[in-house]
Amino acid sequence: MNDAPSSNTTVPSRPAPIGLSSALLTDLDIVADWGLLATDRDLKITFVNSWLERQTDRTADSLLGHSLLEIFASVTPDNQLNYYRQALEGRTAVLSQRLHNFLIPLPPPATQTRFEFMQQTCRIIPLIDAGEISGTLTIIEDVTERVAYETELRERVTALREADQHKDEFLAMLAHELRNPLAPISNAVQILRMSGLNNPMVEAARDVIERQVVHMVRLVDDLLDVSRVSRGKIQLQKLPIDLCAVARQAIETSRPLIDSHRHHFEVVLPNELVLVEGDFVRLAQLISNLLNNAAKYTDPEGQISLFVETSYGSDHRTEQAIVRVCDNGRGIDPSLRDRLFTLFYQADRNLDRSEGGLGIGLALVKSLADLHGGTIQAESPGRGLGSEFILRLPLLKNAMPMTLAKPDSSLTIQPLKFLVVDDNTDSAESMAQLLRADGHTVSTTYDAHKAIEIALQERSAVILLDLGLPELTGYEVCRILRQSGLSESCIIAMSGYASKQDDGVDEEAAFDAHFLKPVDYERLKNVLNEHFQSR
Amino acid sequence: MILTNDQQDAVTELVNIAFSRTAAALSDLTGDRVELNVPEVFACPIDQLQSALAKYVSGDVATVHQIFGGAVSGDAFLLLDVEGAAKLVQLLAKGDVPIQQLGSSDREVLAEIGNILLNASLGVFGDLLQVRFTFAVPRLQLESLGAMVASLTMGTVEIRHALLVGARFVIRASNVTGCLVLVLGVTSFELFIAEVDAWAKGMMGEGDNE
Numbered sequence: 001m002n003d004a005p006s007s008n009t010t011v012p013s014r015p016a017p018i019g020l021s022s023a024l025l026t027d028l029d030i031v032a033d034w035g036l037l038a039t040d041r042d043l044k045i046t047f048v049n050s051w052l053e054r055q056t057d058r059t060a061d062s063l064l065g066h067s068l069l070e071i072f073a074s075v076t077p078d079n080q081l082n083y084y085r086q087a088l089e090g091r092t093a094v095l096s097q098r099l100h101n102f103l104i105p106l107p108p109p110a111t112q113t114r115f116e117f118m119q120q121t122c123r124i125i126p127l128i129d130a131g132e133i134s135g136t137l138t139i140i141e142d143v144t145e146r147v148a149y150e151t152e153l154r155e156r157v158t159a160l161r162e163a164d165q166h167k168d169e170f171l172a173m174l175a176h177e178l179r180n181p182l183a184p185i186s187n188a189v190q191i192l193r194m195s196g197l198n199n200p201m202v203e204a205a206r207d208v209i210e211r212q213v214v215h216m217v218r219l220v221d222d223l224l225d226v227s228r229v230s231r232g233k234i235q236l237q238k239l240p241i242d243l244c245a246v247a248r249q250a251i252e253t254s255r256p257l258i259d260s261h262r263h264h265f266e267v268v269l270p271n272e273l274v275l276v277e278g279d280f281v282r283l284a285q286l287i288s289n290l291l292n293n294a295a296k297y298t299d300p301e302g303q304i305s306l307f308v309e310t311s312y313g314s315d316h317r318t319e320q321a322i323v324r325v326c327d328n329g330r331g332i333d334p335s336l337r338d339r340l341f342t343l344f345y346q347a348d349r350n351l352d353r354s355e356g357g358l359g360i361g362l363a364l365v366k367s368l369a370d371l372h373g374g375t376i377q378a379e380s381p382g383r384g385l386g387s388e389f390i391l392r393l394p395l396l397k398n399a400m401p402m403t404l405a406k407p408d409s410s411l412t413i414q415p416l417k418f419l420v421v422d423d424n425t426d427s428a429e430s431m432a433q434l435l436r437a438d439g440h441t442v443s444t445t446y447d448a449h450k451a452i453e454i455a456l457q458e459r460s461a462v463i464l465l466d467l468g469l470p471e472l473t474g475y476e477v478c479r480i481l482r483q484s485g486l487s488e489s490c491i492i493a494m495s496g497y498a499s500k501q502d503d504g505v506d507e508e509a510a511f512d513a514h515f516l517k518p519v520d521y522e523r524l525k526n527v528l529n530e531h532f533q534s535r
Numbered sequence: 536m537i538l539t540n541d542q543q544d545a546v547t548e549l550v551n552i553a554f555s556r557t558a559a560a561l562s563d564l565t566g567d568r569v570e571l572n573v574p575e576v577f578a579c580p581i582d583q584l585q586s587a588l589a590k591y592v593s594g595d596v597a598t599v600h601q602i603f604g605g606a607v608s609g610d611a612f613l614l615l616d617v618e619g620a621a622k623l624v625q626l627l628a629k630g631d632v633p634i635q636q637l638g639s640s641d642r643e644v645l646a647e648i649g650n651i652l653l654n655a656s657l658g659v660f661g662d663l664l665q666v667r668f669t670f671a672v673p674r675l676q677l678e679s680l681g682a683m684v685a686s687l688t689m690g691t692v693e694i695r696h697a698l699l700v701g702a703r704f705v706i707r708a709s710n711v712t713g714c715l716v717l718v719l720g721v722t723s724f725e726l727f728i729a730e731v732d733a734w735a736k737g738m739m740g741e742g743d744n745e
Contacts, residue, residue: 094650098628
């Protein structure tokens with residue numbers, strides 16, 4: 001071997017050099033289930049153990065005295081030879097399977113078909129005799145079985161991740177598809193309400209439909225939210241906000257459910273502002289979910305309390321904003337506490353499920369708390385003994401709260417010329433009926449090209465445009481209309497998806513507003529009022 | 536023990552040579568351009584090691600430990616926090632998914648990376664200081680930083696010093712920072728510093744002649 005250092009390199013005598021005596025090799029062969037291969041300083045093979053004889057299908061006699069480079073062509077100056085040079089200078093080397101696959105090409109174990117060659121982890125170390133480096137020792141470990149197992153495990157993780165992603169995509173699609181039929185039902189209820197029919201039986205039936213649509217919309221919203229959280233698509237509009245104002249909004253949302261169970265409801269809010277940096281709507285949703293949960297899992301005429309307060313964190317330095325929701329309801333079994341915030345988990349799976357639900361609410365609560373840099377904790381003395389949910393958020397100092405304008409439900413708008421574009425005919429016609437009942441002039445179409453033609457011909461003041469049209473998307477229709485000079489019209493996108501990001505289109509198409517189906521008619525009136533007042 | 540500015544500059548120079556060799560070896564091995572930078576070099580008594588290391592790692596650490604012998608003997612470590620170690624393995628072994636825990640194969644990769652770095656560093660020290668080292672097989676351990684430091688002082692009354700070298704790996708626009716630590720007995724440390732001084736003086740002499 002030309003590149004090997006010259007013989008008789010002496011290492012200092014004190015302290016003793018680190019290495020293995022060649023006298024030990026025969027003994028090692030008895031106890032080791034590894035390959036052992038020793039060379040002299042010229043890399044001529046001086047020892048192979050029985051393991052290596054078996055794996056190479058060669059006897060020791062046929063290998064001894066031959067150069068390592070001659071017997072194992074894979075050991076070349078370009079790759080592993082450097083490790084042998086190092087060993088002859090007193091250094092040790094570890095060759096991991098992940099970075100090398102193998103040192104010497106050997107057949108894999110009979111049980112493994114995944115690999116062409118045995119996967120190996122190796123060590124190349126100096127052999128020391130009488131204080132001098134006399135050669136090298138290569139220790140080869142067969143890790144094929146382990147690597148096959150790890151590879152399989154990685155593949156399964158990847159497959160599970162993909163399946164999980166498909167599930168999320170399916171949930172988003174399902175929520176979208178469920179929203180479409182809800183839109184015309186919701187419109188129809190509004191039309192019934194505006195029709196002036198005073199038949200008590202019809203009114204009762206209409207109220208049932210309305211309540212159930214609201215319930216369905218909430219379930220679909222939860223589904224959409226959870227799919228957005230899992231896909232990391234929730235975008236928070238974080239601003240300095242007063243947590244007491246957030247709590248009041250949540251109370252307003254949850255009050256009907258609390259009242260329907262005739263619960264005693266106590267609210268304790270501090271007089272001063274409790275400022276946090278957060279998304280008003282999302283934090284209100286979080287607190288409302290906790291209140292709804294308390295209302296659902298407390299027997300009628302129970303006690304529910306909501307506290308907003310501040311306190312120091314566990315480090316006794318950082319001040320926190322705290323929301324506590326307590327009840328004297330069904331409580332939590334201690335063994336189930338850690339799983340409460342798991343998606344689709346339901347503690348009452350075996351009960352009558354009279355309160356229904358998808359097991360999403362608390363998972364969403366945790367995700368929203370995390371997204372705000374906060375924590376959520378559940379406490380309960382046990383089954384039947386009530387529970388307490390504690391939300392902790394970083395307290396914001398030295399800031400002014402932002403306030404959100406509330407929609408004005410008494411608002412009326414002057415008659416306008418509308419165009420409703422939706423390939424779901426029920427949805428388009430029911431929305432048209434609703435608008436006509438309010439005195440507007442309405443055209444409808446289910447076709448994108450026809451929509452462009454009508455809009456340009458009629459110079460519609462308001463265009464309600466479904467995004468999921470065949471042939472051309474709502475985005476494309478909007479862009480064409482704007483490019484054709486329809487700049488004064490108020491063009492509103494309607495979608496079954498909760499946001500622009502959810503429908504996979506990330507482009508600005510100059511819409512004036514984006515509405516989720518079913519369209520909130522009061523909010524629509526507010527948007528139109530603002531739009532035409534500003535002109 | 537505090538290094539003088541000249542000693543610190545000399546050690547930094549030696550470490551830079553070692554790190555560039557390590558980076559070249561890792562680049563060859565992985566096919567990716569690997570850079571290895573030295574943010575800082577300093578020395579301290581072993582009882583101040585934990586607070587000194589806190590700048591680089593905390594909590595649970597992955598340690599590649601290699602005992603070395605020769606005229607100067609001691610313990611060499613590559614320390615990374617577990618998260619950084621997992622990231623480094625993923626970057627170098629081109630893992631398709633981020634790993635949170637180090638499996639057996641990941642640990643072997645880390646041991647090899649540590650082995651290359653420690654071999655190169657001690658090799659450069661040995662070559663330039665005319666000191667020959669021999670090395671034990673590297674061992675990888677996952678433990679708390681406190682336990683790792685305690686293991687260095689347990690059962691020994693010898694006064695020991697530590698040389699700390701920050702190590703920042705840069706691979707495919709990502710970086711992972713760890714720390715190379717040499718722990719030496721006071722005699723070995725003094726010998727090491729004397730050799731560094733001699734080397735630095737020689738270098739300055741060469742420079743003067745130019």
